[in-house]
Each structure stands twice: as C-alpha cells, then as structure tokens.
Amino acid sequence: MQFLYPIGLLALAGLIIPLIIHLWNVKQGKTLKIGSIALLGESSRASSKSFKINDWLLLLLRCLLLALLAFLLARPYLEKIISGKNRTGWILVDKTTFQQVFNSNKKSIDSLLKKGYEIHDFNVGFKSLTLKDTILNETKQGDSLSYTALLSAANQFVPPGAEVYFFADHRLNRFGNELPTLNYKLNWVSLNRTDTLSSWITSYAGKKYEAKSNPSSTTYEALNSADESPINITIHETSGITDSKYLIAALKAIESFTKRKIIINAAAEKATIGFWLSDNPVSSAFRSSIASDGALFQYEKGKVVVTQSTINIYGRHIKLSKRIASTGQAEKIWTDGFGNAILTNEKADSLHIFHFYSRFNPQWNELVWDGLFVKALMPIVIRAENSTDFGFEYNPADQRRLSVQQKEVTEITKTEATKTTQNESLGITFWIAALLIFVTERILSFRKKPNYVKS
Template sequence: MQFLTPIWLFGAAAIIIPVLIHLWNIRSGKVLKVGSVSLIDAASRKSSRSFKLLDIPLFILRCLLLIVLALLLAMPVLQKKMQAAKVKGWVLIPKETFTETYQKFKPTVDSLTKAGYEFHYFNSGFAKSDLKKVLLKPKDSLKTISPATFPNYWNLARELDTKTASTLPVYLFTPNQMQYFTGEKPQVALNLKWQTYTPADSVSTWIQDAWFTANGEIRVVQGTSKPLGTAYAYSNFKNDDKANSAYTINTTDGKAQISLTGNKQEPVTVSTDAQNILIYADNNSLDANYLEAALQAVIQFSQRPISIKTVANPAQIQANTEWLFWLSDKPVNKALAKNILVYEKGKATSVNSWMSNAGEFTPSLADDEKVGLFKAITATDIKAEPVWQDGFGKPVLALEQQNQTNIYHFYSRFNPAWNNLVWSSNFPAWMLKLMVKPEVDNSVYDKRVLSAKQYMPVIGSEQHTVAAEKSIENKSLSRYFWLTLIIIFAAERWLAHRKPKTEIA
C-alpha cells in the first residue's frame, strides 16, 4: 500500500488530543466518615487524585478515529504492476471528425482492429476505446463536430511520441486541411503510417471585408476557398441596390452590416475608418518614390480612404499614424505608429535567389510569384515571424510584435539594385496583402489541403520506449477507509452516550 499525499500522515499526531482529554478527567478523593478526628494531625492533610484512564474502549476508538482520518487524507492506493499487453499497434482517429474519417477508411480500420490493433482517439491523452461499442452508438452522437478552434495535429504528434514506443506500429487517419497544421513541423521517433483525405465539405464562401468608398458605395471582398487554394473577388454595390440579392444589408447600433444571403456567417461591419500612411525617406528618396507608386496603386484598386505623405524629417510624423515606412537603418521611435516597416541595419551581401510572400505551405511557385533577390542583409538571431522569405527559407521581411506596435524588419530595400520587387506587377498586391488586415479571421473557412510531404513529421533515428511507470496501476483504497471511519465514528458515539456524560467527561 502506498500514499499519494503522505504529508497528511503527520495528522495522526492528533491522537494526543484524546489522550489529554482522558488524562484530564481527575477523580477527587473519597470522604470517609470516622467517629473522632482528634487523633488526626492537621498538618498531615494531603490531596488524593487519580490519573487513571476511566474508559479504555472509548479512548481507543477516539484514537483510531483520528488515525484512520489521517490515513484517508493521505490517499491510500494499492499499486499493482501490470504486465505489458501484447498489442500489435494503434489505430487513431480524431473524435471531432470520427464519422467521416471512419467511413473514408472503413476497410483499412476494420482489418487493423480485427488483427489486434487498439483503437484510440487522436486527441490529447489518446483515450482508448472499443471501436465496436463506438459504432453501436446512435448516429446522432457520431456526427462530425465543427470545432471552433481546430486541433493542432502536429502538437498531437509530439504528444503521441511520448506515449508510444518507437517500434509500435501507429496508423493515423485524419483530414488533410491546412487549418489542422500550424506552427513548426515536429520531429518524432514514431513507426507512423499517416493517411489523410479531403473532407466532403471542401468549398467555403464568405465575406472577408467590406468598407465604404469615397462615392458612398460599399466595396466587398468575398473569399472562396477550395482544396487547391483561396481566391478573393472584389465588387462594389450601392446600399439601396435592390437588384443585388447576393448580399443583405442591416443596420445595428448605427453601423451598417453586410452578410451573404443564405450564408450562416455572422454579419460583417462595413468599415468607415480612414488610414494615414507616412513614408520617411531619409537618404533613400528613390526607394520612397517606388514605394509611393505601389501604394497609390493599392488605393486605386482597393478604393479605401487612404492618405499617403512622404516626409524628410521625423518631426513631421504625426501621432497615431496607422502605417510608417521607415526607409532608414537609423533607430526609430516605436511609439510613432501602429505598424512600422523599418530597413534592417547590417552588412549587405550579394545573393542569387528570389523572394516570395506565398507562405510556408506552397509546394511550388510559378515564375510570376517569384521576385529576383540580388542583395540582402544577413539576418541573425531572428525571433520574429517570417512574412516574406527567400529561396532558402530565410526571412526577407519578418514581423515582431512589441506592445501595441507591429514591427516589420525588412532585410532588403525597395530598390532595383537589391531586388526586382519594384519592377514586379505583384508589388502593389504584396503591399495590399501586407497592409490591409481583414475584418474576418479566414482560418475557419480555409479549405486548402496539404500533401503528404508537407504534413508528414520528420521521422528521427533516435528510438525510445514507453516509460516504466506507465505499467503500474494505482487502485484507490479510499472507499474502504471511509467505511472504516463511519463504523468507528458510530461505535464511538454509542459508547459516549451509553452512560451519563458526567461519568465519562
């Protein structure tokens, strides 16, 4: 027998309380009647007291009551070593997509479980379950759940690596949509066979953003996501356009809200905010001219209320600026704007590469998505999130959040001597994607899928086994101690009341 919280065993020292109570029951001496007291010396008077325990059974019960209570608080358990079960392997399916996943891989899953593979849910803790009993549940309880926050399969793969031995075959069946894979790809030592599928509901449409233009029209950005990619369409319509039945306009608390007719998406508030952009040119006036031209193209295309101004003196920078392009490697006051793009300081190195803003999951890029990169500042000790990357995966533009300010570290320049970005037709699109933060988080609607090469963890050569303590089972003995405690308490109360209290006090 072991105790999970042995510190409570010190509580057994409380038995000193009934000992003191029983010893304190001092019995007075008896008065003897005699015929004459003349022969008794007055000076020889002495007191007589008895310190003997009066009720031994009651005393023992009270001591036992405290001892058993201390043992109960110490959480007694019976440890039993379990023999390792001879399991051929594991089959794992996420609980939130169980029905659809099982139907996609039913023959394979059934054959594996019949061969002796254990079924586990691919969720934190990897609870073991009987697949036959799971399938006997009502169909309503097995319906696919649309999670508000998608589980991270890569984090679960890391956890799985600590729960199973490297030699144990593991068959994993999951969807292959991008929203289930975030962060850095894990390195594990698993005997892993991971099979994925594209869910049936693989197309989604939603309103990404909406704002009022200068002429009072509403400009809407509508997103459509499919397994091969996500696209956005821009359109304008007037608020009183009754012929346009694709959108529904409502007013809540004085703000216009727009939604897709027949779509379950929450209405999107039509923005009325205006942005101000400042460019600090310093000694890079040519860079500022290229950048301003690209930003003017962004304004013309997006039709957002945006103002642009180029300044030569930092004192001209207004407070609460939305965007500040600090085209200098001099130190910048980070409190000047909500978003700051700054030229990174360092030694310029000639490179023969390209840069892209497509993201880490793009398996291959078209030539028009690549921008030639000729010079770059060597990035060291980067703790920021890459936004633009070169052909080697190194950041060219990286985002760092400091308090309420977003700092974009640019390791190149807006200059044709450094790269071809200023000559690229994609330059305005890159700036639009960088600057315009959508009203809606589109990760919920993202239906893009990953290939096996993209989602499969890196399998390391280091082998490991399951920790030894996992083969020990702890059986709680608390209920037995509770029963003992109740019996002792009942016996103590009976003994305490069988005589007048004056005799046992």
Template sequence: MHFLYSIGLFALAGIIVPLIIHLWNVKQGKILKIGSIALLGESSSASSKSFKINDWLLFVLRCLLLVLLAFVLAHPYLKKIVSARSKNGWILVEKNNFPRVFKTHQKTVDSLLKKGYEIHDFNVGFKPLNLKDTVLDETKQVNTLSYTALFSAANQFVPPGAKVYFFADHHLNRFGNELPAVNYKLNRVPLKQSDTLSNWIATYAGKKYEAKSNPSNTTYQALNSSDEEPIRVAIHENSGTTDRKYLIAALKAIESFTKRKIIINAAAEKASIGFWLSDNPVSTDFRSSIAPDGTLFRYEKGKLVASASFINLEGRQIKLSKRIELDQQAEKIWTDGFGNAILTKNKTNNLNIFHFYSRFIPQWNDLVWDGLFVKALMPIVIQDKKSNDFGFEDHPADQRLVSQNGLIEQNKTEIEAKTIKNEPLENLFWVAAFLIFTGERILSFRKKPNDVKN
C-alpha cells in the first residue's frame, strides 16, 4: 500500500488523546448511608483516580478510528501492474497499395480481420481502412515517407504490446540504417518481387557514375575518370601516434571507389585538404601548404570528457568513449547522443575548417572500425558544392530489398507493455471508519456511571 500524501500520517499522533482519556479515569464517589454521623467530622469531597485502562474495547475502537482517519488524509492507494497488451492487433498497409495486398494476401487479411484486427493506412495519422478501399486506383501517387520514421510515429497510435502485420515492398531505400525501438510486435509480410533491374547516372563533385541495381545489390562504375585532377592531401601527426594509418586506409578506400587518384604529402604542390592530427596549434607552414579555398581538418584541444555515448552518423550510432568539450557555438556536422558537437565547420580566410572533437583511434571511438568512416570522410575529401553528403542509396530506382532475417532479428525484442494503475483505497477506509464510529457511539452510550446507593 502506498500513500499519495504521506504527511497525512502525522495525524496518527492523535492516538494520544484516547490514551490520556482512558488512563486518567476519574471515578465518581459512592454515596453510603450509615446510622450515625456524630463521630464523623466534616471533610472535603474526594474523588478516586485510577491510572489504568478499564474498558479496552472502547479504547481500541477509538484508537482504530483515529488511525483510519489518518490513513484517509494520506490518500492510500495500491499500485497494480496491468498488462496493456491489446487483444486486437493492427494491419498496416499503404492505402494506395492495399488493392494489391488484398489480391495477393486475401486469406491472410480475412483471417486477421476475423480475429479482430484493424486495418490502418501506413501513413501520417494511420487512418483506419476497410475493404471498400481495395477498389482504389493503384496508379495514385506512391507514399515516399521513410518507413523508419513511420514505425517510430506508430508508437503513439498502436496499442502497446499489440501484434502488427506490415504488408509492403520493403525496398532498402525506404528504411534507415537501423529500425527504431517500438512498443508493439512487428511482423513483416513482404510482397512478392520479381528480379527487377534498373540503372541510372549519378553525378558527384563533377564526376559521373553509372549505377546498376537489383534486389540484392547496387553497384557503381566511375565514368569520366581520366580527365580529373588528383586530390592532394597533407597529413601531420605527432610522433608515436597511430592516427595517420587509419586515415590513410580510409583515403585508399575512397581512391579505390571513386577511381580518383589521391596523393599524400606531395611537397611540390599545394594540398586541397590538410589533416592536422595533433593537439598542438596548427603551424603557419602547414596552413600555408593548403591551397586557397581548400580544407583544413584539425584536432581540437580542450577539456577531455569521458563519454559513454555514441556518434550519430547516417542514422547509425557509433560508440564514443572520449571527446573534447566545446565551449563555443558552431555549425555542427556530427554530434553525440546528447547533441554535443563532435565535428563542426566554419570558414576563415578562404579556408574551410573542420574542427574534430575526438580522435581517429579506437581508444576514443569505434569510427575507424566502421564502414561509415569512409562514407563520412567522402564529402570532406571530395567536396561537392551542390551536395551536403555523399551516397546514391536514396535514389528512387534503387531496387535493393531489406534482408528478411535482419529485419526479423531487429524486431525479436518485444516490449511487454505494462501500465501501472493506482487504485485509490480511501473509500474503503471511510466505510470502515464510519462502521467503527457507529460501534464506538453505541458502546459509549451503554456505559453509564455506576451510582451505588445503600
């Protein structure tokens, strides 16, 4: 049992009142008739006092009454854990895709409807659908909202713990890198897909790529690679450190993918980008080795903060163990799980400067072990003024599908939704107090002073 206002229990101190009354029991004197009073002198009247409880039942009732009133003032209640699991599940399907779903999965849909499942549009608001919507025109505009964002929004609509059947094509470009945490059990029902092939031309930083996509993968082939200038990179690090090797490995991967030559520490030419991997201030010579309108990527020095967090990159969470505290406002490019800056950017004296508040070593973060390290560096090494980040995965013609095993594994953890319900008890205490008060009054009126007359 819990109390909403525990301060009300101070009223229990009122128990001392019936205790005093019963202990200080003043008895009225008895009148005696005798034959002669001649020998008796005049004396003052006296009363008999007894420090003991003569009527235990009445005393207990009065004490219990005060206890109950104190409990009522404290507003007692019981905490009950009630399962919020919904008996009726949901069927999620895009409204424009519902005719196709019903045609290919009619038996499944009918079976779920008989069990009490509700059909809802997999779109903002999750409006209810019915079988009349199966005659809609399938040529209507297709919903392009992210499935990941809709799964997260559904937490506010789907009853906690309910079973949800999701019918969709499940193209990879509709999902993020990770599914959000959901409070319902998600069952994916993919629609049958034929082996579809598509291709398109993508452009990044003045370079053209031919993309070929099928349900299993998408590949890119660089086209005009012979007419491009190489990328010159300058790297400085303190002696005895290993940051450089992780950076060079990433640069080699970028070179292999883009088919664009990357030259490191070429003394004869100015670099288009310089990496200052040191806590020391950037030297004048190193800064002057970068071409005008080039890029400087530098480590920041400051207060070291042990951070059990992660770096947010492309919807992924990469473990972060240490960071440098930022003491000023800046344009944030990468952040940690608490919104603290990990990478910021500004422009000073025709130089694009990236300020990095961590390090390229595993002791600080897991970035250097993750494939996203290469993709995250891509827009810094090969800058495209028309694009903020690199990658062609969001192209609508991308045919890749989400791995069925991967998605089911993500959703194996079902959150057992439980609601804590407070059940008030003061009404019960009021009833008990009334009954006890009634009994106490009856018992009290029956007790009359004992006048003994002889």
C-alpha cells in the first residue's frame, strides 16, 4: 500500500485526543439526603480523578477511527502490475478500408476475434467496429491525422499493456517527425498496395514541376524550361562574425534544388533580398541597395537570453541555446518553446523585413546543422505566394515508404512497454471501514450504563 499525499499521515497525531479523554476520567460525587445536618461539620468539595482506562474497546475504536481518517487524507492506493497477456487485444484498421483489409486478411482477423480481440476504427475516438461494417463502403472525408498522432492518442484508449494488431501501409507521408512512445505492444501488419506508382503536377514560385513517385523515391522535373530572372542576394557581415558561410551553403542548396540562378553580392543590380548579419543597425546604404518590394533579413540587437529551449519550425523542434529578447509586435513566423519570437515579419518602407532574434551560429542554436534550414529559408529567398504549402513530401499521392532500417527502429520503439502499472484507489474501502467503526463506537457508547453509588 502506498500514499499519494503522505503528509496527510501527520493527522495521526490526533490519536492522543481519545487517549487523554480516557485517562482523565472525572467521576462526579452523589448527593445524599439525610434528616438532620446539625451534628455534621462543613467539608470541602472534592472530586475523584482516576488515571485508569476503564473501557479498552471504546478507546481502540476511537483511535482506529481517527487513524482511518488520517489514511484517507493521505489517499492510499495499491500499485498493480498489468501484463499485456491478461488484457484484451485490439485490431486497429481504418473504417474506410475495412472491407478490403478484411478480404485480404480474413484468416488472421478471424483468428484474433476468436481470441477475444476487439476491432476499432483507426481514427479519432477509436470507435468499435463489427464484421457488419465490412459491407459499408465509406469514402474518406478529408485528410486524417498522421499515424504518429493517432498511435500516440491510442494510449488513452487501449488497455495498458494490451497487444494491438495494426493493419496499415508504411507510406512515409502518413508519419510525423517523431515516433510516439506507446504503453501497448504494437504489431504492424503491412498492407500490399497495387498503386505503387503515381505522378502529379505541382507549382512553386512560378515554376511547374512533374512529380513521379514510387515506394523508394520521389523525383521532380521542371516543365517550363524558360529562363527566369536570377535572384540577387546581398550579404553584409561585420568583422568577427562568420555566419555567412552557413547562409551561403544553404543558398547554394536552394539554387541546386529549384534550378533558380542565385547571384550573391552582385554590385551592378539591386538585390532581391539582403541579409544583414551584424549587431549594428542596418545602414541606409544597405537598405537602399535592396529593390522595392524586396526583403530584408536582419539580426536584431538587444539583451541576450541564455535558454534551454527549441526553435519551432514546421512542427519540428531544433535546439536553441541563446536568443535576443524580442519586444516587437510583428507577425511571428518562428518561435521558441515558450512562444517567444525567433523570427518575425512585417512590411515597412516598401520592404518585407524579417527580424531574426538569434544567429546563424551553432553556439546559438543547431539550425544550421539541420536539413530543415534550407527548407525554412526557401520561402524567404524565393518569395512564393503559397510558401506555407511548399514541401512536396506532403503530397497525398506520394508513394514513398519506410525503409527496412526505419521499420526495425519503429518496431523496437513500439514494443518496449509490454508491462505497465495501474494505481487502484483504496479510498472507498477506507470510507466503508470508517463508517462501520463509527456506528459500532456510537452503539457501544450509548449502551454503556453509568455507575451509581448505592445509598
């Protein structure tokens, strides 16, 4: 037996109260009526005190009642180990594909149902399904949550330690950025898909691409081969700062991926975007070197805050060690784990100004080491209208699947918890015991006959 609030046991000090009452037992004298008191002298009043316990049973009941109340304040509970072998298992399958899954895995599902497994819809709420639902041919309503989010949410519904058979494919676009931690054993039954090849047309920053996808990769080919105007970028960096090397490497990666020509520090023409990598205020000359309706990315100056947090970009969390305290009210694009601005955007003086409250420096954060750095800079550099939609890997027609090595890591992570513990409250038991003891104590107390002195 354990206690949720052990400090409540301090109430056991109240046990001294019934002990004092029983020891300090004051006996009242009895007045006797006689015919004449002429020969009697006046005597002082006296009372009898006895430091002796006369009723051990009542004392025991009263002490036990106070002890139970103290235990109730401490919230007692029992910790039980629950094994998955003793719990009913689950079968998880998307209701919209249940008919196809059952037809191709009939023998396996029938065998699990005979063992007592329950069928549940792999969607929000995890509603129960029956074999009658296989005759329903429902269409999918919009995009569902990722496998990562749903498997994690199932922790609140699946009995702890139970075994789960999950019938689904391993398409990469259904996974989030991190694998969930589960309190049940997951057996992933991979589905064989016939549509392993797909293609679609997409556009970004004025260029159209044809995407071709298969289980191992997705490739993109530009359709409009007309030459586009180059992107002119100017970079200012003060002495002692070497952040530009990380920025230039990212810009070259963007140029290679998009096939857009990027010219850095071209003296002849005005820049499309300027990067001010300095603690000093942006000079008027640098600002005027940027074309109208261009963009300015500038380091902000202020109080340096040492922190242990993350930069949140596109749902990813990148380690953040230092930032500049932000005071502006501009639109937040990147934030830290506490909601503080790391990158903001505003329109001022015909420029799109990006205020960066950190640095392209590994001592400040690990952004430059992450592959997300290139993707995060791309909407700023290329200035696409639908920059939030950029990222071909999220297209629903993407056929890529987890590699064999990724599957092994997934299974190891998901099968760690085969046993778990569950706390069972003892409050009701203690309340019932306290009630019975209280009733017994009252009955004994009222039945006790007073001692009279015989005259």
